[in-house]
Amino acid sequence: MGALQKPQTLYDKLWQRRLVMDYADGMSLIYIDRHIIHEVSSPQAFEGLRESGRKAWRPSAAIATPDHNVPTSNRQLGVDGITDPVSKIQVLALDENCREFGLPEFGLTDERQGIVHVIAPEQGLTLPGMTVVCGDSHTATHGALAALGVGIGTTEVEHVLATQCLLQRKALNMLIEVTGTLPAGVTAKDIVLYIIGQIGTAAGTGHTIEFAGSAIRGLSMEGRMTLCNMAIEAGARAGLVAFDEITEAYVKERPRAPSGEQWPVAVAQWRDLHSDAGAEFDKVYRFNAEAIKPQVTWGTSPEMVVAVNARVPSPEQQCDPSKASQYREALAYMGLSAGQAITDIQLDRVFIGSCTNSRIEDIRAVAQVVVGKQVAATVKQALVVPGSGLVKRQAEAEGLDKIILAAGFEWREPGCSMCLAMNEDRLYPGEHCASTSNRNFEGRQGSGGRTHLVSPAMAAAAALAGHFVDISEEA
Amino acid sequence: MQPFTQHTGKVLPIDRTNVDTDAILPKQYLKFIGKFGFGGWLFDDLRYLDPGDVETDLKTRRLNPDFVLNQPRLQGATILLGRKNFGCGSSRESAVWALRDYGIRVVIAPSFADIFYNNCFKNGILPITLPESSVDQLFLTTFMAEPPLQLCVDLEACVVRQDNDFEWPFTVDEARRQKLLLGRDDIAETLLQAEKIKKFEQRLKVAEPWLF
Ligand code: SF4
Numbered sequence: 135m136g137a138l139q140k141p142q143t144l145y146d147k148l149w150q151r152r153l154v155m156d157y158a159d160g161m162s163l164i165y166i167d168r169h170i171i172h173e174v175s176s177p178q179a180f181e182g183l184r185e186s187g188r189k190a191w192r193p194s195a196a197i198a199t200p201d202h203n204v205p206t207s208n209r210q211l212g213v214d215g216i217t218d219p220v221s222k223i224q225v226l227a228l229d230e231n232c233r234e235f236g237l238p239e240f241g242l243t244d245e246r247q248g249i250v251h252v253i254a255p256e257q258g259l260t261l262p263g264m265t266v267v268c269g270d271s272h273t274a275t276h277g278a279l280a281a282l283g284v285g286i287g288t289t290e291v292e293h294v295l296a297t298q299c300l301l302q303r304k305a306l307n308m309l310i311e312v313t314g315t316l317p318a319g320v321t322a323k324d325i326v327l328y329i330i331g332q333i334g335t336a337a338g339t340g341h342t343i344e345f346a347g348s349a350i351r352g353l354s355m356e357g358r359m360t361l362c363n364m365a366i367e368a369g370a371r372a373g374l375v376a377f378d379e380i381t382e383a384y385v386k387e388r389p390r391a392p393s394g395e396q397w398p399v400a401v402a403q404w405r406d407l408h409s410d411a412g413a414e415f416d417k418v419y420r421f422n423a424e425a426i427k428p429q430v431t432w433g434t435s436p437e438m439v440v441a442v443n444a445r446v447p448s449p450e451q452q453c454d455p456s457k458a459s460q461y462r463e464a465l466a467y468m469g470l471s472a473g474q475a476i477t478d479i480q481l482d483r484v485f486i487g488s489c490t491n492s493r494i495e496d497i498r499a500v501a502q503v504v505v506g507k508q509v510a511a512t513v514k515q516a517l518v519v520p521g522s523g524l525v526k527r528q529a530e531a532e533g534l535d536k537i538i539l540a541a542g543f544e545w546r547e548p549g550c551s552m553c554l555a556m557n558e559d560r561l562y563p564g565e566h567c568a569s570t571s572n573r574n575f576e577g578r579q580g581s582g583g584r585t586h587l588v589s590p591a592m593a594a595a596a597a598l599a600g601h602f603v604d605i606s607e608e609a
Numbered sequence: 610m611q612p613f614t615q616h617t618g619k620v621l622p623i624d625r626t627n628v629d630t631d632a633i634l635p636k637q638y639l640k641f642i643g644k645f646g647f648g649g650w651l652f653d654d655l656r657y658l659d660p661g662d663v664e665t666d667l668k669t670r671r672l673n674p675d676f677v678l679n680q681p682r683l684q685g686a687t688i689l690l691g692r693k694n695f696g697c698g699s700s701r702e703s704a705v706w707a708l709r710d711y712g713i714r715v716v717i718a719p720s721f722a723d724i725f726y727n728n729c730f731k732n733g734i735l736p737i738t739l740p741e742s743s744v745d746q747l748f749l750t751t752f753m754a755e756p757p758l759q760l761c762v763d764l765e766a767c768v769v770r771q772d773n774d775f776e777w778p779f780t781v782d783e784a785r786r787q788k789l790l791l792g793r794d795d796i797a798e799t800l801l802q803a804e805k806i807k808k809f810e811q812r813l814k815v816a817e818p819w820l821f
Pocket residue numbers: 201202249250251270271272488489490549550553554571572
């Protein structure tokens with residue numbers, strides 16, 4: 135008795151590994167291994183440091199890159215290619231701040247530039263067991279590598295820069311287990327949208343979600359990143375997947391991964407990054423992968439989602455009156471009516487990109503669907519925006535850009551682009567868009583724009599047809 | 610951060626309930642990349658008759674003479690008196706920066722929105738919750754007082770005083786009170802643990818050298 139440690143969850147372990155100290159008020163100081171910085175949420179943090187005469191605690195722990203508001207064309211012009219004056223100021227300020235505080239940066243014309251949550255895993259800057267923060271709520275993505283990734287605000291960005299630590303209250307543990315085999319045409323994106331549809335966007339509040347089960351184990355690293363990326367859409371600040379051979383194979387030989395004699399030592403440590411048998415979770419959900427169809431959101435919250443072969447739900451059938459009124463408002467904004475078939479929704483634009491789905495596997499999935507076909511004449515624009523310069527180069531090496539261009543899509547430079555419409559890629563009022571991003575909030579992709587969240591293969595198929603199609607039927 | 614022990618200042622009464630952060634600082638100013646210099650945009654929609662944004666020269670803007678903040682007698686006020694649910698709405702911290710940059714050091718109200726309340730402490734502003742009846746009494750006094758009402762806020766004794774005639778005691782979380790008294794922000798507080806952090810970092814360098 136006593137010698138045996140209580141079984142721990144993966145989150146407990148990650149927390150314990152970086153716990154510097156506990157305060158009496160329930161807050162803890164957590165050491166941060168990697169701090170990813172972009173141009174929109176950082177300027178005030180640097181200004182705060184300057185004002186108080188503070189330095190960056192460990193500049194080499196940071197990596198900066200502009201991504202949120204950068205244009206996705208004319209990249210060869212560098213900063214001069216940015217027409218919006220505010221965006222330009224932010225990008226220049228990031229360069230200047232990195233220089234002043236000695237932080238490494240992948241600048242606008244660097245091939246390693248790209249969306250924060252794509253480039254860090256790609257470079258081995260995110261490694262298993264690490265704590266990773268970024269001033270962007272989708273930092274949960276990094277949990278796919280069995281790292282603790284947490285999105286933070288600007289004040290916390292300043293705090294981490296100055297102290298290499300984050301003040302946090304430990305979250306509760308949630309387990310979401312998905313077992314069984316995924317049907318053809320169903321991807322990680324569909325799994326996560328389906329889960330959010332089942333548990334709602336608030337279920338994860340105050341929790342860290344660990345995704346487990348055979349269907350999750352079977353996902354590639356790219357798929358796991360898509361899954362964890364959207365943990366925040368289920369209310370959780372962090373999402374996790376345990377370390378396994380797939381993680382190991384992905385991390386191996388990345389530019390910043392341990393090498394030589396360090397590699398086996400690191401892997402031996404990482405093998406412990408899973409929840410122990412018998413570990414207790416505060417909340418558990420279980421799902422069967424076989425029940426999942428390709429998903430399409432119809433409303434203005436990620437939980438407003440149904441299978442592609444379903445119909446737009448009716449507010450009248452909701453017993454909860456507040457839900458019924460939310461549904462009514464969402465339908466009015468989306469210009470849809472209850473009972474309409476999802477496959478009848480006509481699309482004006484298609485956006486394939488964002489930190490949810492812009493990795494090489496996503497681009498391959500798109501190319502596979504569109505090879506030899508054409509974007510429907512009714513679709514005004516179909517964009518493919520790779521997540522990083524290196525994803526772009528890889529896709530071009532495989533000839534995917536040619537396939538995508540030949541089918542009538544635009545092939546762009548890396549950035550967040552139409553995910554949040556801070557640059558010129560945007561929806562116009564009333565336009566419907568099949569989007570592989572993560573948020574379908576009102577106005578997210580442009581004022582008055584109507585977003586339908588889907589997987590890359592679903593978005594590609596919808597671009598060809600001009601409306602949604604059930605790719606699991608065709609498969 | 611400036612320490613806060615005692616503060617005496619003129620009172621600016623904002624007589625409306627549910628003042629949200631968009632009223633305190635409208636969203637077009639979120640594009641501003643500075644952390645300081647928001648003071649001129651405090652209550653922008655109410656304060657000016659013409660619309661503005663980050664680029665507009667403040668000197669060219671037309672003041673709304675009916676808005677209390679523009680009254681000549683209340684210039685230089687540092688204590689804001691508000692109503693219920695002050696600071697509700699979006700979590701933007703820059704709303705508090707606008708108050709701070711304008712010169713506000715204390716906000717008194719019957720209740721506050723949570724995030725706003727927390728953000729005040731982070732930026733050296735003391736939010737004080739007083740019973741609704743006391744707030745009513747203060748509003749009445751400000752409307753009539755000439756010269757304008759001055760209050761003394763004593764954080765050491767946790768009381769608000771009006772001339773030595775009236776006193777309103779208040780309570781505030783002790784850890785937060787200490788931080789304000791010493792003028793310590795979260796960063797300064799964490800840096801008190803610098804030795805612990807360095808030791809932790811040293812251990813990590815040995816255990817996981819690939820991180821460095
Ligand atoms: S792609 Fe969208 S969600 Fe991802 S980091 Fe950029 S803005 Fe945030």
